[in-house]
Amino acid sequence: MIVTDRCRGCGACLLTCPEHAIRPHGQPLQVLDALCTGCGECIEVCPADAIEECP
Numbered sequence: 125m126i127v128t129d130r131c132r133g134c135g136a137c138l139l140t141c142p143e144h145a146i147r148p149h150g151q152p153l154q155v156l157d158a159l160c161t162g163c164g165e166c167i168e169v170c171p172a173d174a175i176e177e178c179p
């Protein structure tokens with residue numbers, strides 16, 4: 125997963141991620157590949173459509 129510059133910093137993805145794979149510091153937010161299972165919940169919850177699957 126990658127967080128694009130459409131992120132508004134609402135924090136919804138941080139609270140939603142069951143693996144705590146999204147680091148709360150820095151802009152853009154970093155998704156830790158080692159923890160991410162690719163469940164897609166962060167994409168669903170993001171109001172800014174800012175999270176995308178890595179190509």
Ligand code: SF4
Nearest residue numbers: 131132134135137170
């Ligand atoms: S849910 Fe979307 S807009 Fe909110 S912090 Fe996460 S990436 Fe940014």
Ligand code: SF4
Nearest residue numbers: 141160161163164166
């Ligand atoms: S795809 Fe799932 S595990 Fe990966 S960052 Fe998003 S919510 Fe977390």
